[in-house]
Amino acid sequence: MRNLNQDNITQAVLARLANTPDSRLHEIMTALVQHLHAFAREVKLTEAEWFAGIQYLTATGQKCSDTRQEFILLSDVLGLSMLTVAMNNDKPQGCTEATVFGPFYVEGAPHYEHGEDVANGASGEPCLVRGTVRGLDGKPVANATIEVWQADNEGHYDVQKPGLTQPQARGVLTSGADGGFHFKTIVAEAYPIPTDGPVGDMLNATKRHPWRPAHLHFMIKAEGYETLITHVFRDGDQYLDSDAVFGVRQSLVADWAKQPDGSYLLNYDFVLNPVAR
Structure with missing residues (x-):
């Protein structure tokens, strides 16, 4: 034609x-x-605006690496990631809600036994995390794979630190026969998403802040259940109502309780949705 x-x-x-x-x-x-x-x-x-858009997307791709996914970050700050999560995770009432994956997940994190310290030298106040993994029917889910990762108290994930030779503040555990798990780590702190790339340019141009409320990432997999990708957010954080990536759900907000010895304790139980048969 x-x-x-x-x-x-x-x-x-x-x-x-x-x-x-x-x-x-x-x-x-x-x-x-x-x-x-x-x-x-x-x-x-206009043609000039179209070309500027092409340049922006090109720069976004060029910023991606094995440890930095700028396109996921762009999707996050536009709300597209959370929209997709919400559309695809309409779980029955009682199941733990899902939220965004984020750009800093890394495969191959080290495995830890219950009670071990996944922080592995990351800076921050000490914290004990414990909870259970159960099905919607209330039965414990044994042998669930629980992957956790978080930023340190300076707002950096281990993959953002050049020269770091070992994973920090990330690890893999397995739930016990009673569905339980517990591990040591550091207290979650609020942090800004990376602003040294195209996403940061967009946030500056639109007068938006880059901050995420304090949170701990979880990805839980178990045979017979849907994979859960979620966070647990720290209650009282000033950015809970203005998360840069729109990921907060009230059901995922929990208290990091300060203990007499100055450490913190987080208790949180997860409920998985069974796979439809």
């Missing part, structure tokens, strides 16, 4: 997609083209 213009180009592109073999891919690509074209028309996108 020749002589395409702003009135007929959308339909021409959709026609080129008509023979897409995968029906789901066809559905997604059709909607993507329709919405992108509608967006460009709505804001009367």
Whole structure:
């Protein structure tokens, strides 16, 4: 088709997609083209603005590495990550709510026995974390894989520290026969997401703060249950109502209780949703 213009180009592109073999891919690509074209028309996108957008996405990709996922961060601050989580994790009442994955998960974290210190030298006030993993029916879930990770008291994850030779403040545990687990770590503190890349530029341009409320990441996997990706947030944090990535859920807010010896204690129980059969 020749002589395409702003009135007929959308339909021409959709026609080129008509023979897409995968029906789901066809559905997604059709909607993507329709919405992108509608967006460009709505804001009367200029060529200079379009090129600036291309440069921005290019810079976002260039900022990604094995230890930094700038595209996840961009999705997070636009609320897209949390929207996707909410749409895909509509669990029955009583199940632990899911929240965003975040850009700093790393595979291959060290395994720890119950009671060991996953902080492994990370700076922060000492804290004991304990809880249980149960199913929606209340029965304990034994042998669940529990992955945890967090920032230190300076707001940095281990992968953000050049030259660090060992994982810190992250680890993998296995729930006991009673579904229980406990480990030592450090107290969660609020921290700003990285602002030295394109995401930071966008936050500055839109006058948004980069702060996340204090939290501890969990990913829990068990046979017969849906994988749970979530945080536990520290009660009283000043950023609970303005999380930069929109991830807070009231049910995930818990108290880090200060103990007589000056350390802290976090108790939190997780409830997994069984896999539909």
